[in-house]
Every structure is written in structure tokens, then in C-alpha cells.
């Protein structure tokens with residue numbers, strides 16, 4: 001297991017054209033820690049991932065991965081991008097896409113071919129993609145392509161796994177399978193996970209902390225510290241209700257853009273007892 005923080009942001013800020021998306025972000029993730037990143041559309045969740053991928057500069061502060069400034073092409077980072085459909089004519093098979101995620105330097109010259117193939121087969125098996133591994137990726141469904149992207153991100157055993165709505169377009173069974181896979185990467189291989197999502201419930205049992213962005217502000221803390229009526233109403237500066245039913249959380253509010261519930265959730269949710277007053281001074285458990 002790796003030691004020390006594998007991801008660190010200090011007093012970080014980002015913005016475009018004079019508009020600040022978020023600022024004063026202090027965050028350290030230990031190996032194996034699972035962070036869910038939530039917030040409405042345009043709050044800056046994907047931009048956080050771009051910063052950690054070295055694709056977007058901060059306007060203030062620092063971002064480090066495995067003790068070094070975040071940079072493009074770091075082998076310490078695995079990335080599952082937002083789902084987009086690949087063109088039909090993409091000249092890659094499923095297994096080629098996964099192999100692209102492997103860091104070739106880890107394999108000796110002679111062993112490379114065989115070890116790589118074995119590792120790719122293992123990853124394909126893990127995401128349930130063995131069956132279509134030799135098909136051209138452009139002919140696969142959106143969900144099948146997404147499972148391959150997950151396998152690619154896990155290849156090379158990254159210290160930090162960045163996931164941008166990785167469950168989007170997956171059916172329930174594969175949502176569960178991919179979530180379990182990411183969780184195992186954290187628990188067994190010590191990867192710190194940054195998981196951008198509009199829906200906390202599929203990962204609620206795995207999440208150690210939540211980072212919630214809204215209106216240029218943020219809160220960080222344990223799920224039930226942050227996902228509360230009082231805390232989110234303060235963050236949005238408007239009434240927001242957090243309801244809980246059988247361990248599932250539903251966030252409701254008229255002005256929420258990227259809301260967190262499905263019609264089914266709304267029908268089944270019952271009010272949470274949010275009696276505990278927050279004792280924070282604007283940030284919760286930020287560390």
C-alpha cells in the first residue's frame with residue numbers, strides 16, 4: 001500500500017474569463033480514499049479533473065499527484081472520461097483500447113507481449129468485456145465502450161483514479177460491476193478515487209468523503225455531514241431538502257440544475273430528521 005497523500009490541492013482556484021469557478025480548495029487524499037464530487041451543472045467538477053490531469057491551469061494554489069505537480073500523461077493517473085460515443089470507423093478493437101492504458105515501461109522487452117496480453121485479458125474479464133474484446137470499438141454500444149474505458153483507466157495500476165460520471169449510460173448491473181471494480185482498486189491496490197457524479201446513491205456505501213461544489217463555494221466532509229438540508233441550503237443560499245429513505249439520499253430544490261434524484265426516488269423518499277445543527281464555520285471537515 002502506498003504511503004502519504006497521493007493527491008494534494010492547496011489553496012487552489014480556477015476560473016475562466018474573469019469568472020472564478022471555485023477557490024480556496026484544500027484537499028488531500030490518502031491512498032485508498034474514495035471521494036465523490038457533486039454539484040450542479042457548470043459548477044466545475046470536470047474542471048477539477050482537468051486540473052488533476054494537467055490539462056487545466058489553476059489561477060491560484062497548487063495541485064500535486066504522488067508528490068509532483070499535476071501534469072499531462074502522468075502514469076500515476078488513470079482516467080475514465082465522460083461517456084461519448086466513438087466513431088463507427090475507429091480503427092481499434094476493444095482489447096487495443098485497454099492496452100493503450102498500460103505503461104509499457106513496466107514490462108521487460110521479452111515479457112512485454114505475453115504479460116501485456118495477460119493483463120489486458122484480466123482487465124477485460126474484470127469489466128465483463130471479454131466477449132466483445134476483438135470487435136471494433138466503434139460498433140459497440142455506449143455502455144460497452146464505457147466498460148472498456150474503465151478497464152483502460154485501471155491498466156497500469158494508477159495511484160489516482162479520476163472518474164467523470166463513469167456510470168452514465170450503464171445499466172444497473174454494470175453500474176454495480178464498475179462501481180465494485182473502482183472500489184476494489186481503492187481498497188486492494190490503494191488507489192485514491194475522485195468520482196464525479198450527479199447521483200451519490202450508487203456509490204454511497206464506498207464513499208469516504210464528499211466534495212460538493214455550488215455557486216463558487218464548496219464543502220468537504222463525510223457524506224452525511226455534507227448531504228444535509230442545512231448544509232446544502234447554506235451552500236446554495238436557497239431552500240434545499242435532503243431526504244433519506246432506506247439509506248438512499250435524495251436532494252430536492254426548485255433551482256437545482258444537476259439534481260440528484262430520479263422520479264422513482266422522489267416517490268419513495270421520506271423526510272430525513274435533520275435536527276443536528278451544523279457547527280461549522282462555512283467549511284465542514286475540510287482537510
Ligand SMILES: Nc1ncnc2c1ncn2[C@@H]1O[C@H](COP(=O)(O)OP(=O)(O)OP(=O)(O)O)[C@@H](O)[C@H]1O
Pocket residue numbers: 016017021039040041042043044045046047048258
Ligand atoms: N476552457 C474553458 N474556457 C472557458 N470556459 C470553460 C472552459 N472549460 C470549462 N468552462 C466553463 O466552466 C464551467 C464549469 O465546467 P465543468 O465542465 O467543470 O462543469 P461540471 O460541474 O463538470 O458540469 P456538468 O455537471 O454539466 O458536467 C462551465 O460553465 C464551462 O462552460
